[in-house]
Amino acid sequence: MNGKLIKILVGFFILSIGCLILLAIFSTPKTNWEIKFKKESKSPFGLYILYNDLQHLTGAKKVIEVKNLEDLKDLNPKTDVIFYIDTNNKSSFQVLKEINDLNKREFKLFYADSQNYNSKIIEESTKTKINTIELEIYQNRYTNEAKYFNSLKNVETIGTVTIRDSVFTNFMIEKNNKMVRYTHADPLLFSNFYLLNPEGYAYAKESLKPLNNKNVYWINPDRSYATNDNNLSPLSFILSQPELKAAWYVLLAAIFLYLIFKSKREQKIIPIVNPEKNLSLEYSNVIASMYYESGKPQDIIKKKIDYFYYTLRKQFNIATDNVFDEHFIYVLAQKAQITEAEVVEFITELDNLYQNPKTQLKDVNRTYHIIENYKTKAHII
Structure with missing residues (x-):
């Protein structure tokens, strides 16, 4: 319930009370001629x-x-x-x-x-x-x-x-x-x-x-x-007493009003929406497992090196057609804060792994460590 609606309800309540007071002041009370022999009744036929x-x-x-x-x-x-x-x-x-x-x-x-x-x-x-x-x-x-x-x-x-x-x-x-x-x-x-x-x-x-x-x-x-008294239920006894009866009805009215206002103020339950899962890592694991179990490490090494050069093109905006080009080597050395000799060394090793048709599973691990070592020094995520 917003603040504006609360002000409207409070204003309406105050206006209603004011109208009732004015009616009570200016209206002429009507005599109740109903015959009710009650000791509290001040009507003509009361007691x-x-x-x-x-x-x-x-x-x-x-x-x-x-x-x-x-x-x-x-x-x-x-x-x-x-x-x-x-x-x-x-x-x-x-x-x-x-x-x-x-x-x-x-x-x-x-x-x-x-x-x-x-x-x-x-x-x-x-x-x-x-x-x-x-x-x-x-x-x-x-x-x-x-x-x-x-x-x-x-x-x-x-x-x-x-x-x-x-x-x-x-x-x-x-x-x-x-x-x-x-x-x-x-x-x-x-x-x-x-x-x-x-x-x-x-x-x-x-x-x-x-x-x-x-x-x-x-x-x-x-x-x-x-x-x-054993045959008289608590509610029957309450309703039999005028004072308790009035208090009972006031209590019911108060509970009813409380439930109405509470239902308006209560925030609706927001359903939990689970975010979509990122399955790219699982997909990569599946593909890697397929290559690994197929017994063809050469394919894994080539794809790993090709993806590494793709990353270099994207990150450093340089061509990778000739990986032994002086400009290419210079850029890689500057980005990783290493010497050009170190760059030539690990590029040569990658090229040998790429060209070798008889690679083994240990060469896959070697390729991985070479690439990850450079990416760490060059701060490539």
């Missing part, structure tokens, strides 16, 4: 106010977030109360099963369900009442239903909802074996939307009186619980 103000709202000793459903078995019914809003998600079955298993022991539960009750469209005269506290259900396009229980037996009614002239129970006490369950039909009445209203806050405070002076064990509606 941020309820969770953070629950101790003050109810007069509870303390609010404890349940991390493991197994902890519910160790609660003291005289001092502890379970608080659970059922959102009917994939973890609801496990939570309710664990709570039902507590029927053999004495315990108290505040329970609100968002789906499993009857409902009617809210009309202008719709009101909810608990003891002396009344709350008008504000008619709007987001909360247009009033929820209530249809058929009730052996229960104590605490709160009601009035639709025109009909009165229905929406808050009651159930007693089953040693369990005491305070069941509310409409958890929306405990959301941020209603708690921000003085009447709604007063209604929630009256409804949550059973939690007064108790230790409240809060079960997260949006959390996946598992009683057997």
